[in-house]
Amino acid sequence: MSTRREAVREALTTSSGFRSAQDLYADLRADGSKIGLTTVYRALQALSDAGEVDVLRTDEGEAVYRACDTESHHHHLVCRVCSTAVEIEGPTVERWAAEVGAQHGFTGVTHTVEVFGTCAECSRA
Amino acid sequence: MSTRREAVREALTTSSGFRSAQDLYADLRADGSKIGLTTVYRALQALSDAGEVDVLRTDEGEAVYRACDTESHHHHLVCRVCSTAVEIEGPTVERWAAEVGAQHGFTGVTHTVEVFGTCAECSRA
DNA sequence: GGCGAAAACGAAAATGGTTGTCAAAATTCT
DNA sequence: AGAATTTTGACAACCATTTTCGTTTTCGCC
Ligand SMILES: [Zn+2]
Ligand SMILES: [Zn+2]
Ligand SMILES: [Zn+2]
Ligand SMILES: [Zn+2]
Numbered sequence: 012m013s014t015r016r017e018a019v020r021e022a023l024t025t026s027s028g029f030r031s032a033q034d035l036y037a038d039l040r041a042d043g044s045k046i047g048l049t050t051v052y053r054a055l056q057a058l059s060d061a062g063e064v065d066v067l068r069t070d071e072g073e074a075v076y077r078a079c080d081t082e083s084h085h086h087h088l089v090c091r092v093c094s095t096a097v098e099i100e101g102p103t104v105e106r107w108a109a110e111v112g113a114q115h116g117f118t119g120v121t122h123t124v125e126v127f128g129t130c131a132e133c134s135r136a
Numbered sequence: 137m138s139t140r141r142e143a144v145r146e147a148l149t150t151s152s153g154f155r156s157a158q159d160l161y162a163d164l165r166a167d168g169s170k171i172g173l174t175t176v177y178r179a180l181q182a183l184s185d186a187g188e189v190d191v192l193r194t195d196e197g198e199a200v201y202r203a204c205d206t207e208s209h210h211h212h213l214v215c216r217v218c219s220t221a222v223e224i225e226g227p228t229v230e231r232w233a234a235e236v237g238a239q240h241g242f243t244g245v246t247h248t249v250e251v252f253g254t255c256a257e258c259s260r261a
Numbered sequence: 262g263g264c265g266a267a268a269a270c271g272a273a274a275a276t277g278g279t280t281g282t283c284a285a286a287a288t289t290c291t
Numbered sequence: 292a293g294a295a296t297t298t299t300g301a302c303a304a305c306c307a308t309t310t311t312c313g314t315t316t317t318c319g320c321c
Binding site: 068070072073074088090091097099101103104107108111112115116117118119120121122123124125126127128129130131134 | 193195197198199213215216222224226228229232233236237240241242243244245246247248249250251252253254255256259
Binding site: 178198199 | 278279280281287
């Protein structure tokens with residue numbers, strides 16, 4: 012694990028929400044790092060491949076990443092305002108997805124589930 | 137509703153799967169239409185705004201569209217190979233998403249749920 | 262410590278989907 | 292028909308992401 016990649020992981024870990032490559036690059040540069048944008052992309056790619064970070068796409072198509080506490084299968088409850096995310100689980104959903112796939116004769120069934128809303132804190136404002 | 141927009145809607149309706157703007161553009165041109173790519177994008181934007189087509193993002197970030205039978209809330213079971221999609225509903229998931237959001241104090245809770253797999257036909261091959 | 266191979270870096274260019282611009286063409290109105 | 296309005300499409304601009312490639316750093320070995 013190179014120093015640069017460690018820096019990207021660190022920058023990602025200090026945030027509880029999903030961040031884009033550009034966000035992280037800006038953060039790191041603001042902290043005085045001389046890291047290049049390409050390296051940030053490469054680090055995120057590697058971390059993603061290693062299953063150490065979760066990725067999802069915003070409505071605008073931008074990839075955003077998050078360093079989750081658990082590496083086991085889970086989903087997220089994401090604040091639309093501050094992008095803070097909470098890891099959630101749902102045996103109910105897991106079962107439902109598998110069943111609906113099987114019912115239609117699909118094999119190798121997977122799913123994507125994300126829940127969005129305005130978090131308690133942002134709701135107050 | 138202009139002729140061009142109608143043509144895009146038609147091209148989308150003849151497919152049971154999700155298609156990208158570029159796909160539709162290629163289809164239309166192959167059919168002899170002189171439509172421009174810009175117009176395809178504009179038509180899809182309008183149809184999407186009107187809630188007449190569903191949009192989702194591929195893993196690569198490309199927007200893909202589908203003219204669904206129902207305009208009411210639903211999700212999709214999508215074939216990873218041929219991209220054919222089946223509209224599915226799940227009261228269970230709807231309830232679960234609302235609950236998990238409420239439990240964490242989130243307001244204005246929405247969700248995205250898509251199920252992927254290999255359809256029966258593609259599984260045979 | 263010195264050295265060479267291999268891996269990591271970063272700046273700049275290339276890519277590819279999508280959107281903005283603007284003048285021409287089609288449609289609608291009077 | 293003629294003017295006003297909308298739609299269209301070629302082309303340029305955008306922007307996130309990837310590729311390229313020469314430079315720098317790291318690492319194993321002498
Ligand atoms: Zn929030
Ligand atoms: Zn799941
Ligand atoms: Zn299929
Ligand atoms: Zn739903």
